[in-house]
Amino acid sequence: xxxxxxFLRGEIPFTxxxxxxxxxxxxxxxxxxGHIPTELGSLTxxxxxxxxxxxxxxxxxxxxxxxTSLRELYISYNDLEGELPETMANMRSLIELGxxxxxxxxxFPPALYNLSSLTLLSLSFNKFKGRLRPDIGLAxxxxxxxxxxxxxxxxxxxxxxxxxxDLLRLDIPLNNFTxxxxxxxxxxxxxxxxxxxxNQLGIGAPDDLNFINYLTNCKMLEFLDxxxxxxxxxxxxxxxxxxxxxxxxxxxxxxxxxxIPREISNLVNLDMLSIQGTLINGSIxxxxxxxxxxxxLHMESNQLTGNIPSSLGNIRGLLYIYLQDNSLEGTIPSSLGNxxSLQTLDIAQNKLSGSIPKQVIALSSLSVLLNMSYNxxxxxxxxxxxxxxxxxxxxxxxxxxxGEIPHSLESCSSLEILYLQGNIIEGTIPPLDDxxxxxxxxxxxxNLSGNIPRSITKHVSLQNLNLSFNHLDGEVPxxxxxxxxxxxxxxxNMNLCGGIEELHLHPCLKHANKRPQKHIALILVLALGTSxxxxxxxxxxxxxxxxxxxxRPSTASSFRKGYTQVSYEDLLNATGGFSSNNLIGSGSFGSxxxxxxxxxxxxxxxxxxxxxxxxxxxxxxxxxxxGNIRHRxxxxxxxxxxxxxxxxxDFKALIYPFMENGSLDEWLHPKEGQMxxxxxxxxxxxxxTIDVVSALHYLHSQCHTSIVHCDLKPSNVLLDNDLxxxxxxxGLAKFLxxxxxxxxxxxxxxxxxxxxxxxxxxxxGMGGQVSCQGDVYSFGILLLExxxxxxxxxxxxxxxxxxxxxxxxALPGQVMDVVDQSALYETEPGDLMDILSCRSDFSDEFVECxxxxxxxxxxxxxxxxxxxxxxxxxxxxxxxxRNKLSRILVHSEKVKISRxxxx
Ligand SMILES: *[C@@H]1O[C@H](CO)[C@@H](O)[C@H](O)[C@H]1NC(C)=O
Ligand SMILES: *[C@@H]1O[C@H](CO)[C@@H](O)[C@H](O)[C@H]1NC(C)=O
Ligand SMILES: *[C@@H]1O[C@H](CO)[C@@H](O)[C@H](O)[C@H]1NC(C)=O
Ligand SMILES: *[C@@H]1O[C@H](CO)[C@@H](O)[C@H](O)[C@H]1NC(C)=O
Ligand SMILES: *[C@@H]1O[C@H](CO)[C@@H](O)[C@H](O)[C@H]1NC(C)=O
Ligand SMILES: *[C@@H]1O[C@H](CO)[C@@H](O)[C@H](O)[C@H]1NC(C)=O
Numbered sequence: 003x004x005x006x007x008x009f010l011r012g013e014i015p016f017t018x019x020x021x022x023x024x025x026x027x028x029x030x031x032x033x034x035x036g037h038i039p040t041e042l043g044s045l046t047x048x049x050x051x052x053x054x055x056x057x058x059x060x061x062x063x064x065x066x067x068x069x070t071s072l073r074e075l076y077i078s079y080n081d082l083e084g085e086l087p088e089t090m091a092n093m094r095s096l097i098e099l100g101x102x103x104x105x106x107x108x109x110f111p112p113a114l115y116n117l118s119s120l121t122l123l124s125l126s127f128n129k130f131k132g133r134l135r136p137d138i139g140l141a142x143x144x145x146x147x148x149x150x151x152x153x154x155x156x157x158x159x160x161x162x163x164x165x166x167x168d169l170l171r172l173d174i175p176l177n178n179f180t181x182x183x184x185x186x187x188x189x190x191x192x193x194x195x196x197x198x199x200x201n202q203l204g205i206g207a208p209d210d211l212n213f214i215n216y217l218t219n220c221k222m223l224e225f226l227d228x229x230x231x232x233x234x235x236x237x238x239x240x241x242x243x244x245x246x247x248x249x250x251x252x253x254x255x256x257x258x259x260x261x262i263p264r265e266i267s268n269l270v271n272l273d274m275l276s277i278q279g280t281l282i283n284g285s286i287x288x289x290x291x292x293x294x295x296x297x298x299l300h301m302e303s304n305q306l307t308g309n310i311p312s313s314l315g316n317i318r319g320l321l322y323i324y325l326q327d328n329s330l331e332g333t334i335p336s337s338l339g340n341x342x343s344l345q346t347l348d349i350a351q352n353k354l355s356g357s358i359p360k361q362v363i364a365l366s367s368l369s370v371l372l373n374m375s376y377n378x379x380x381x382x383x384x385x386x387x388x389x390x391x392x393x394x395x396x397x398x399x400x401x402x403x404x405g406e407i408p409h410s411l412e413s414c415s416s417l418e419i420l421y422l423q424g425n426i427i428e429g430t431i432p433p434l435d436d437x438x439x440x441x442x443x444x445x446x447x448x449n450l451s452g453n454i455p456r457s458i459t460k461h462v463s464l465q466n467l468n469l470s471f472n473h474l475d476g477e478v479p480x481x482x483x484x485x486x487x488x489x490x491x492x493x494x495n496m497n498l499c500g501g502i503e504e505l506h507l508h509p510c511l512k513h514a515n516k517r518p519q520k521h522i523a524l525i526l527v528l529a530l531g532t533s534x535x536x537x538x539x540x541x542x543x544x545x546x547x548x549x550x551x552x553x554r555p556s557t558a559s560s561f562r563k564g565y566t567q568v569s570y571e572d573l574l575n576a577t578g579g580f581s582s583n584n585l586i587g588s589g590s591f592g593s594x595x596x597x598x599x600x601x602x603x604x605x606x607x608x609x610x611x612x613x614x615x616x617x618x619x620x621x622x623x624x625x626x627x628x629g630n631i632r633h634r635x636x637x638x639x640x641x642x643x644x645x646x647x648x649x650x651x652d653f654k655a656l657i658y659p660f661m662e663n664g665s666l667d668e669w670l671h672p673k674e675g676q677m678x679x680x681x682x683x684x685x686x687x688x689x690x691t692i693d694v695v696s697a698l699h700y701l702h703s704q705c706h707t708s709i710v711h712c713d714l715k716p717s718n719v720l721l722d723n724d725l726x727x728x729x730x731x732x733g734l735a736k737f738l739x740x741x742x743x744x745x746x747x748x749x750x751x752x753x754x755x756x757x758x759x760x761x762x763x764x765x766x767g768m769g770g771q772v773s774c775q776g777d778v779y780s781f782g783i784l785l786l787e788x789x790x791x792x793x794x795x796x797x798x799x800x801x802x803x804x805x806x807x808x809x810x811x812a813l814p815g816q817v818m819d820v821v822d823q824s825a826l827y828e829t830e831p832g833d834l835m836d837i838l839s840c841r842s843d844f845s846d847e848f849v850e851c852x853x854x855x856x857x858x859x860x861x862x863x864x865x866x867x868x869x870x871x872x873x874x875x876x877x878x879x880x881x882x883x884r885n886k887l888s889r890i891l892v893h894s895e896k897v898k899i900s901r902x903x904x905x
Pocket of ligand 6: 426428449451473
């Protein structure tokens with residue numbers, strides 16, 4: 003009985019206990035509440051009981067101990083409490099037991115020691131305490147996975163675990179284990195994963211890290227995390243003799259000393275090397291440049307000396323370099339400019355000197371942080387700084403930089419933090435007009451002169467502005483950030499005047515004491531009167547325009563030609579005054595209403611939220627994107643409206659033909675109670691997928707300039723009457739210029755909106771540049787969702803599981819288990835006999851097709867852009883699968899008919 007992944011609520015009926023023959027009871031991923039019924043204990047034939055991911059409360063009943071045939075018990079992700087019952091000692095057949103993420107308490111449940119068949123035991127994220135029994139490893143001879151993370155376990159890690167010769171994963175971080183990692187762990191030949199992060203291991207003794215010599219025998223090891231413990235002693239040279247299969251090595255925040263051995267370069271598969279917060283000194287070996295798979299290098303807060311190795315420039319894929327807070331000296335190697343994927347470079351608080359290499363400050367991939375503060379860098383800021391168009395935070399403070407602020411700084415439009423204080427920068431402050439996202443700007447303690455540019459008052463995002471200790475003169479503005487004394491610092495500039503009162507500057511001469519008070523009052527009244535009149539006039543004029551000018555532009559807008567326009571009033575009428583009855587959707591950029599307009603007919607009106615930063619731009623982008631392109635799988639804008647509403651506020655809307663069949667999202671995830679005319683079959687889903695990929699391929703490579711959609715997801719795929727898919731919503735689209743760089747038409751914010759969580763490529767989350775490969779990722783996820791019916795954001799994915807990994811691990815053998823069951827059975831759900839007979843009907847060929855389709859999705863949604871396959875290839879693959887599938891389906895239809903004839 004499998005009712006998983008539904009919306010079942012209420013309690014589990016105790017009457018289920020009458021189904022005495024039930025073998026598998028699968029109720030996970032519902033909204034069930036209340037206790038686990040005691041009566042379930044009478045289902046003695048049960049082999050699988052899945053109750054995980056519900057809202058169950060109370061204790062685990064004693065009667066579960068009667069389930070002596072049970073092989074798999076999952077009650078994780080509930081709100082269960084109390085201790086696990088002693089009766090569980092009878093469950094001798096149990097192979098997998100998952101109780102993670104509850105509020106279970108007590109010692110390591112004693113009964114479990116009797117369950118010698120267990121291969122998986124997960125107690126993570128509960129409130130278990132106390133010690134593990136020293137013979138725990140002997141109790142579980144078949145154990146493969148032991149998860150105890152985030153409990154209150156104390157005492158030592160039992161050496162007997164090394165007798166579990168099948169052990170693959172030992173994950174026990176976030177506890178209070180003491181002692182050390184047993185040397186006998188070197189016997190664990192299959193160990194892939196050893197995580198003891200954040201315990202109390204080690205005593206600061208010289209031989210604390212001896213276990214590493216032994217772990218070199220674990221030839222399968224991929225992950226080793228011993229960070230945040232109390233390990234002392236020298237970093238053993240044998241660290242470089244760990245298995246070359248190792249991809250992540252984390253040893254930071256321990257009291258480890260010594261140096262980093264040259265031979266660390268043996269660990270050729272490392273993608274993360276994290277040695278920070280230790281006493282390690284000496285230089286970073288040049289050989290580090292041979293770790294060609296490295297993405298993440300953490301060596302901050304050590305006592306490293308010598309130069310930054312120029313060989314780091316050989317690692318093209320590096321994403322993050324953290325070397326701050328050491329004693330590194332010499333110049334910054336210009337070869338770092340070769341790390342063209344680099345998102346963060348932090349080399350602050352060292353003893354670096356020389357000038358800033360232009361190759362490094364020109365690295366446009368830098369998007370999170372560039373920090374070179376607290377060094378002795380000299381010379382001017384290179385003009386190439388203008389390439390940092392994606393960077394959110396730039397800190398070059400407290401060096402010896404001279405010269406003027408280059409005007410190219412204006413191009414760094416993503417900057418949220420700019421720290422240049424404590425240098426000897428001179429000249430005037432550039433207008434900084436284009437730093438639209440700036441939040442913290444510190445130019446203090448320099449040698450800047452001239453006036454404060456008035457344009458700074460326009461930066462609404464600015465939280466703090468520090469101009470103190472320069473040679474600025476002239477008037478301090480009173481608007482914008484200058485209206486709040488707590489957010490600006492201007493002291494130590496001898497010749498500034500004016501500003502708001504709290505600054506206590508002397509008034510500026512040209513304004514003060516010229517006119518008597520009376521006059522000022524009069525002028526004020528006049529001014530107010532005039533502006534009120536102007537406003538009324540303006541409103542009148544625009545209202546008249548609206549009245550008269552049906553289908554005529556009501557404001558002279560800057561966006562491109564080519565659309566007819568409708569007025570605000572027309573849309574108001576068409577949508578019944580934007581009535582909530584006609585609201586068919588809303589998102590971060592606005593609301594979508596259904597309406598009727600002649601001659602267009604039924605329309606969808608997307609009204610943009612203009613108070614939302616970037617919405618106007620989004621409007622322009624979408625007009626631009628859709629203006630020049632034409633494809634059967636892209637929505638077309640019927641008309642647009644750029645106007646003012648009756649309150650005089652800007653109003654912008656895009657009008658599309660209305661799609662009767664709504665969005666793909668509604669088809670894949672029907673709301674509770676929503677009726678669909680039909681379920682999407684595998685062939686329907688494949689057709690939709692091919693429609694989407696065709697549209698993307700066209701955008702990427704067949705338009706004038708490449709367009710990246712940036713926000714592909716089921717709700718942005720609309721279905722027309724015959725289920726043809728149309729890709730919509732170009733609000734986040736980006737144009738790529740020929741060089742492949744994005745032309746920045748739509749840079750809202752760096753932290754920025756670059757798609758939707760779950761669908762946005764991982765590199766975007768890390769601030770990466772927009773690229774066609776990003777769309778390929780989103781498409782891959784979309785494909786997997788279309789065929790599995792599971793959202794990437796679904797809470798069902800545990801631990802490090804994602805939609806991608808979930809599908810990947812199921813291929814090819816378990817493909818039928820991950821495919822959306824509703825795509826397989828056209829019959830009414832509940833008709834069990836039909837389902838069973840159908841199931842045996844699936845030919846090997848059909849299953850192969852599904853494997854090929856999902857494989858395409860998996861290849862598209864690989865973590866790194868380089869690993870993803872090309873759009874062109876995907877189209878070819880999917881079309882050939884469709885041909886094959888159609889053949890098979892026609893054939894099996896014939897078989898069915900002929901069978902019917904026989905009977
Ligand atoms: C199951 O277990 C409970 C408590 O352990 C016990 O009282 C009961 O008799 C057992 N048998 C059945 C069929 O529930
Ligand atoms: C569990 O194992 C212990 C010995 O380790 C034994 O004394 C006890 O009887 C066992 N319990 C059950 C219910 O088998
Ligand atoms: C457990 O492992 C240790 C060392 O790895 C070994 O000496 C011991 O004999 C093993 N015990 C059993 C019961 O296999
Ligand atoms: C690494 O292993 C090799 C061969 O097993 C050995 O010769 C060498 O001494 C080891 N190096 C270190 C640093 O332990
Ligand atoms: C402003 O700059 C001065 C000089 O660098 C510094 O002392 C002060 O703390 C800064 N204030 C703020 C709020 O950043
Ligand atoms: C700062 O600028 C003034 C002139 O504006 C100049 O006299 C002085 O030498 C400069 N200071 C430094 C440290 O460069």
